[in-house]
Amino acid sequence: MPCNKFGWHGKFKECGYRVTVGRKEILDVLTKTTGHLSAEEIYLKVHEKYQSIGLTTVYRTLDVLASIGLLQKFDFGDGRARYEIIDATNEKGHHHHLVCTECKRIIDYKDFIDEEVELLRKTEKALSEKYKFEIKNHLIQFYGLCSECQEHR
Amino acid sequence: MPCNKFGWHGKFKECGYRVTVGRKEILDVLTKTTGHLSAEEIYLKVHEKYQSIGLTTVYRTLDVLASIGLLQKFDFGDGRARYEIIDATNEKGHHHHLVCTECKRIIDYKDFIDEEVELLRKTEKALSEKYKFEIKNHLIQFYGLCSECQEHR
DNA sequence: TTTGCTAATGAAAACCATTTCCATTTATAA
DNA sequence: TTATAAATGGAAATGGTTTTCATTAGCAAA
Numbered sequence: 063m064p065c066n067k068f069g070w071h072g073k074f075k076e077c078g079y080r081v082t083v084g085r086k087e088i089l090d091v092l093t094k095t096t097g098h099l100s101a102e103e104i105y106l107k108v109h110e111k112y113q114s115i116g117l118t119t120v121y122r123t124l125d126v127l128a129s130i131g132l133l134q135k136f137d138f139g140d141g142r143a144r145y146e147i148i149d150a151t152n153e154k155g156h157h158h159h160l161v162c163t164e165c166k167r168i169i170d171y172k173d174f175i176d177e178e179v180e181l182l183r184k185t186e187k188a189l190s191e192k193y194k195f196e197i198k199n200h201l202i203q204f205y206g207l208c209s210e211c212q213e214h215r
Numbered sequence: 216m217p218c219n220k221f222g223w224h225g226k227f228k229e230c231g232y233r234v235t236v237g238r239k240e241i242l243d244v245l246t247k248t249t250g251h252l253s254a255e256e257i258y259l260k261v262h263e264k265y266q267s268i269g270l271t272t273v274y275r276t277l278d279v280l281a282s283i284g285l286l287q288k289f290d291f292g293d294g295r296a297r298y299e300i301i302d303a304t305n306e307k308g309h310h311h312h313l314v315c316t317e318c319k320r321i322i323d324y325k326d327f328i329d330e331e332v333e334l335l336r337k338t339e340k341a342l343s344e345k346y347k348f349e350i351k352n353h354l355i356q357f358y359g360l361c362s363e364c365q366e367h368r
Numbered sequence: 369t370t371t372g373c374t375a376a377t378g379a380a381a382a383c384c385a386t387t388t389c390c391a392t393t394t395a396t397a398a
Numbered sequence: 399t400t401a402t403a404a405a406t407g408g409a410a411a412t413g414g415t416t417t418t419c420a421t422t423a424g425c426a427a428a
């Protein structure tokens with residue numbers, strides 16, 4: 063999968079995907095919107111500008127983006143997948159999530175990210191060698207109760 | 216949630232849940248079977264012994280077990296939830312997963328678990344204080360291609 | 369620019385894991 | 399033993415996601 067030129071446009075072409083109006087707009091929404099959007103939320107935002115783009119296309123495009131490593135798909139336990147652009151130059155940068163199992167609220171955090179990245183690098187290297195597993199991505203999440211939901215107990 | 220007596224039996228009672236044949240058997244299957252079982256797989260195993268226990272009960276019991284912290288629910292991207300008993304005394308012990316995004320194979324690993332646990336403890340403490348978030352559990356997963364799926368490229 | 373090939377698309381239908389409904393059963397404490 | 403509410407099973411409903419298929423549109427080549 064030699065899909066690593068700069069810019070998603072090049073990456074698309076390189077991987078044999080065509081650049082279409084829908085894909086451009088979906089990527090635009092994902093880039094400009096912070097947060098953890100569901101497919102439907104993305105569809106609604108895209109729909110504001112292009113009424114012709116359907117939910118099916120949104121799903122298909124999200125699959126494509128995830129498969130070429132531009133997008134990460136999350137399961138926060140609320141019954142629908144949520145998506146985030148993977149962008150090192152993103153102001154939010156590398157971060158992880160605290161997931162409230164009660165109200166499903168998501169809190170982004172980036173504390174100890176440096177230490178974490180170092181441990182991950184080490185782990186990834188060892189696991190790659192030991193299991194001949196080619197690591198593309200990782201996921202770290204904490205589950206628990208947000209301050210508000212603790213009070214309701 | 217003062218649900219922390221020893222043994223699941225006490226934990227059940229303490230949390231106001233009744234101990235039933237179905238729940239006993241489901242817990243038995245989960246304890247005796249290694250791996251990452253789906254609800255249906257658990258149902259089929261339970262069904263071998265007790266034909267009267269339905270899939271609905273399996274789902275409900277899994278929810279209960281997860282809510283009292285005996286069970287962890289996973290999403291490995293194959294369209295169904297998978298479950299693992301959380302058991303410190305388990306021979307497998309604390310481990311995480313490598314998920315092949317191609318064939319959905321799961322590899323358990325426990326390399327660098329000590330360093331990881333230390334970092335997690337530190338992170339959990341800091342995040343608890345900073346966000347007043349009560350952490351109950353965490354998830355670490357690596358995504359990529361297993362050795363077999365790398366060859367098929 | 370035009371053409372031809374094929375990927376991409378939209379809308380509707382299908383899919384299918386999970387949840388809900390509801391009448392019946394069962395665990396448990398009095 | 400009995401009363402009560404929790405637990406249950408089976409069927410139906412739910413709803414996010416995927417598939418189908420006829421149509422549209424990228425884009426490379428002429």
